[in-house]
Amino acid sequence: MPNVISPDGSIRQDNWVVVPRPAEGESLDIPADQPALIPADLWLAGYEHFTGRQEIGVWFDSHDEPEILDGRVNELPVIAVNFPKFSDGRGYSIGRLLRERFGYKNELRAIGDVLLDQLQFMKRCGFDAYVLRADKDINKAARCLNFFSQGYQAATDTEIPLFRRRAS
């Protein structure tokens, strides 16, 4: 069961499973008794079957286009974004687009190569659940989520950039 970190650094457990993309010719291996995150395009392909189900969420890989879910994001209880390597920064753009452009309101989860020093960037880009890579010290997450008390720019967490806050 994954440990899931919240933006305030608190830790909880849940049992969402990430279902990998099936190989050519194989079908999705969705567990019967656990909530599951499936590749977003496959959710769309099986839309009639999946929509409205609270135990089915989706995940995007870093090269995927979140645009495919435009208009439907809030039908999902959880959307996860995979960081295949922590240095792959595409997931930050995906996070902001899901939140700021497509208006996604439910849980946005960072999965994959999620390390401590990127948590605050993720938080600022709209992620509100983080599954830290297993070998990292989860007790340091709260500190790493809060190194900075504010940012210069607007992002998902702060709609108003510092230059406008200063002016008022």
Next chain:
Amino acid sequence: MYVYDEHDRQMAAERVAQFRDQTERALAGELAEDEFLPLRLQNGLYVQRLAPMLRICVPYGMMRSDQLRRLARITRDYDKGYAHFTTRQNVQLNWPALEDVPDILAELAEVEMHANQTSGNCIRNTTTDQFSGVQSDEIADPRPYCEIIRQWSTFHPEFAFLPRKFKVAVNASEQTDRAAIQVHDIGLQMVRNEAGDLGFRVHVGGGLGRTPMVGPVIRDFLPELDLLTYLEAVLRVYNRYGRRDNKFKARIKILVKALTPEGFAEKVEAEWQHIKESPTRLTPEAIQRIQGYFTEPDYAAIDNATDLLASQRFENRGFDQWLTHNVDTHKKAGYAIVSLTMKKTGTPPGDVSDKQLEQIADLADEFSFGEIRVTHQQNVVLADVRQDRLFELWQAITPMGFGTANLNTLTDVICCPGGDYCALANAKSIPVAEAIQRQFDDLDYLYDLGNIDLNISGCMNACGHHHVGNIGVLGVDKKGQEFYQISLGGSSHHDASIGKILGPSFARDEMPKVISKIIDVYVDKRTEEETFLDTYRRVGIDPFKERVYA
């Protein structure tokens, strides 16, 4: 100059605390080498085989005297007593110890300095013309816009892990481009449209390194209030679609080329439409607030010291030469812009000792309202010197080695640290610069040759901007031997171009002779008014080839 408020100070302090924590975790083995790498790079620390190096940010090249003194102290306390001015208006230390870096950063933060985002795959220091705010032909002072970009790009949560590094430069003069904007990832040329509104012409996809390119224009006019939203759109398109599979194809120039400039521009426009009206759109008040930091110093109401200077020139030939070459016209009557050259033969271009840093600080206090600017040609500018004190200044700097009257001439070489300091080098670059400076030691001959940009890099990374030198020199490795390839016809100015390779490379001891032959061709072929670059562009590369390889 920009002064931190409580927000800037708080974030600077938080950044130091964060890096201290990260360094401790790295030293304790909690962060793997490759996990710590981008964190330390984004704090300026580059570790290489021979020595670590710390690149300290000098935002758009501006520094105060107290900051110079602090740098001097840091080089003494933590390094070997000297520093290096870089081609991106920053300062580099060559031997700091990893465990000292958090302390160095803390010392820098005390004087409102930092090393944020000076390396790594993020948005780097925004650079501009060193004559900003004091020249008469600029559209507007570009520094407030650079500061606005600095703040927007600092710790930007979406763009901390780009495919590759990202550099922005701003230029405001119509006549000249001292910031080399067309060889930056984004080059912003300030312009006014027909209605007289202020804005930017936007170049995207220039760059040097392995695949040198001049950046095409993707937007002719971007209104000033739209600056940040548009940059955000460009960066988002790059972050999402720039190549990440191959380090050598990851710069934005490759993406722009693959999509074509028109295709890239369309993608940016489409993204921009969504965020154009977001709160990131600048306001006139926000711009004015930052402009308020870049007001004129307390100039005296004085006239030009024309007669005094004429008589001083008449009596002293050295002063006359220096005035002609190293002193530029100021927008204010009675003032002048002085370039201190860091190019004395025998010292590596851009190198300064702790003592010299303090001397420069004293000169700034005494002659130029306590401020200096670093140039991408690795020199230092005192921007606000009274004309009636120029002679006194010249007398002071001559013994210090800052008065060599060779600005913009062949011996005002741009040169990377090369094999003497840099583990990536194919060849040494500093001894080549020195040999050429020795060969051309006759100032009158140099003046007769006029402006020539000679740029030297020790390898393909192009830290010395060799592609855009009128004469470019690149260190290459030939079966373990150091060789040098020459290119001709590069320019980093408004007429930007990438130099063309002359032919097979040369051994180091041949270099002064080869450069002489190239210069001889120019002297033979030039017409009255032509610069080296003009002649090259008219006659082409063949006459040079024939002479050099005869």
